[in-house]
Amino acid sequence: MSRSSHGGRHELGQNFLRHRPTIDHLVALTARTSGPILELGSGDGALTRSLARLDRDFTAIDLDERRVSRLRRTLPGVRIEHADALRHPLTADTIVSNIPFHITTPILRRLLGSPAWSDAVLVTQWEVARKRAGVGGRSMMTAQADPWYEFTLDSRVSARHFRPVPSVDGGIITIRRRSHPLVPRSQRREYEKFVKAVFTGRGVGLARILHHAAHVDMRTVRRALDRAGVRPRDLPRDLDANQWASVWRSVRR
Numbered sequence: 001m002s003r004s005s006h007g008g009r010h011e012l013g014q015n016f017l018r019h020r021p022t023i024d025h026l027v028a029l030t031a032r033t034s035g036p037i038l039e040l041g042s043g044d045g046a047l048t049r050s051l052a053r054l055d056r057d058f059t060a061i062d063l064d065e066r067r068v069s070r071l072r073r074t075l076p077g078v079r080i081e082h083a084d085a086l087r088h089p090l091t092a093d094t095i096v097s098n099i100p101f102h103i104t105t106p107i108l109r110r111l112l113g114s115p116a117w118s119d120a121v122l123v124t125q126w127e128v129a130r131k132r133a134g135v136g137g138r139s140m141m142t143a144q145a146d147p148w149y150e151f152t153l154d155s156r157v158s159a160r161h162f163r164p165v166p167s168v169d170g171g172i173i174t175i176r177r178r179s180h181p182l183v184p185r186s187q188r189r190e191y192e193k194f195v196k197a198v199f200t201g202r203g204v205g206l207a208r209i210l211h212h213a214a215h216v217d218m219r220t221v222r223r224a225l226d227r228a229g230v231r232p233r234d235l236p237r238d239l240d241a242n243q244w245a246s247v248w249r250s251v252r253r
Contacts (some may be wrong), residue, residue, distance in 0.1 A: 001040055004145075006180075011153075013205075014043060014064070014100065014205070015098075015100070015101065015163070015164060015165075015166045015170075016044050016046060016162060016163050017046055017047060017096075017098050017157075017161060017162055018046065018161060018162065019041045019122065019157070019158075019161030020023070022097035022157055022161055022172075023047055024047055024050070025154075025155070025172070026047060026050075026121060026172065027047070027050045027051060027053075027054065027123045028188070029154065029174060030051060030054065030094060031054055033093065033094040033118070033119040033121070034093060034094070034118075035093025035108055035118065036057035036058070036059070036061050036093050037049055037051060037054070037056055037058045037059070037092055037093075037094045038059070038060075038061070038088075038091075038092035038095050038096070038117075038153075039058070039059070039060040039074065039095070039096045039097060040061060040085040040096070040097035040099065040107065041061070041063075041085060041097055041098060041099065041100060042060035042061065042062045042067070042068070042071060042080060043062060043064075043068075043098070044071075045060075045070075045074065045075065046069060047096070048060045048071065048075065048096060048121075049075065052077075052078045055247070057092075057204070058079065059079045059080075059081060059092065060078065060080045060081070061078070061081045061082070061084075061085065061220035062080070062082065062083075063082075063083070063085070063087050063128075065082050066081045068080055068081070075097065077137075085097070085103070085107060085110075086106055086107065086110060089116075090110070090111065090114040090116055090117055091116045091117075092116075092182060093118045093119065093175050094117065094118065094121070095117050095119070095120040095121070095122075096120070096121045097122050097123070098123040098170075099122055099123060101124070101125050101168075102123050104125060104128050104130075105141075108124075108128075108141070109141070110130070111140050111175070112144075112145045112148075112149065114228050115176070118176065118177050118185075119174065119176050119177070120174065120175040121172070121174050122172070122173050122174070122175070123157060123170050123172055124171055124173060125168050125169075125170060125172070126156055126157075126168060126169040126170060126171040127168070127171075128171070129153055129170075129171025129172065129173040129188070130153060131174055132151050132153075132173055133151045133153035134151065134240070135153055137235075137237030137238060138225050138238075138244075139237070139242070140196060140236075141197045142201075143199070143239070143241075143244055144191070145237065146182070146240075146241035146244055147178070147188075147191065147241065147245050148177060148178055148181050148182075148183075148185065148188070149176065149177055149178060150176045150178060151175055152173065152174045152176075152230060153171065153172075153173055154171075154173060154174055155170055155171070155172050156170070156171050156172075157169060157171060157172060158170075170249060181248075182241060182242065182244075183245050183248060190252075191248055194213075194214065194248060194251070194252075195244070196238075197213040197214070198213045198236050200213075201213035205232050205233035205234065205235070206230060206232060206234045206235060206236065206238075206239075206242070207221050207222060207225060207232035207233070208232075209236065210224070210225075210238070210251065214251045219250065220250070221251075222251030224251050226246065227250055228242075228247045228250070229243060229244040230243050230247065
């Protein structure tokens with residue numbers, strides 16, 4: 001097969017999933033969702049073929065025009081489009097993707113900024129999956145998105161299950177949009193700025209960090225932390241979704 005105009009497998013970040021039990025598990029996770037499905041990065045179609053059998057409205061996209069042409073020939077009844085996952089509208093209810101590792105962060109940022117979808121079933125690098133699910137502490141991106149999304153770490157995927165074999169293991173993570181957000185969507189931009197200010201703020205312990213980052217007096221800070229069940233010397237990464245929302249409400253008042 002000739003080289004894509006966008007580069008070879010290295011440039012496209014193509015690590016194809018070859019492990020049938022993992023593919024079957026991804027399909028089972030997707031089957032628990034509802035509505036139209038959009039697969040980002042169909043690659044050689046190993047997952048695409050199985051998703052198409054769910055008998056739901058289904059679209060698969062890929063940046064590699066060669067593989068799109070090949071899949072269209074082998075799967076004539078499936079909607080397969082030549083498109084960029086960083087630009088294609090994310091309007092399906094369910095997003096499924098074995099995300100190219102080199103664009104994991106921009107894909108996740110785009111997903112979390114899109115208002116249309118309800119569920120996502122994703123394969124990312126193992127450490128990214130752990131961070132997004134808050135295992136070992138929340139990252140700033142997860143804390144910023146927590147009021148509107150629930151992140152769940154599902155399982156680890158050995159690097160041996162991909163071709164070519166990447167240098168790190170993969171991980172399956174599911175994301176579900178909350179039916180009842182912890183913070184009103186109208187406050188999202190303001191809330192995200194608040195979380196960033198806290199994560200990048202100065203001071204030892206959350207009480208001091210909040211005092212400087214939110215520009216509130218220590219009495220208000222301690223009251224907010226007490227309401228949320230947070231210790232003054234905890235760090236931003238230690239708070240769960242409900243604690244972040246509680247602190248936000250108290251400090252914002």
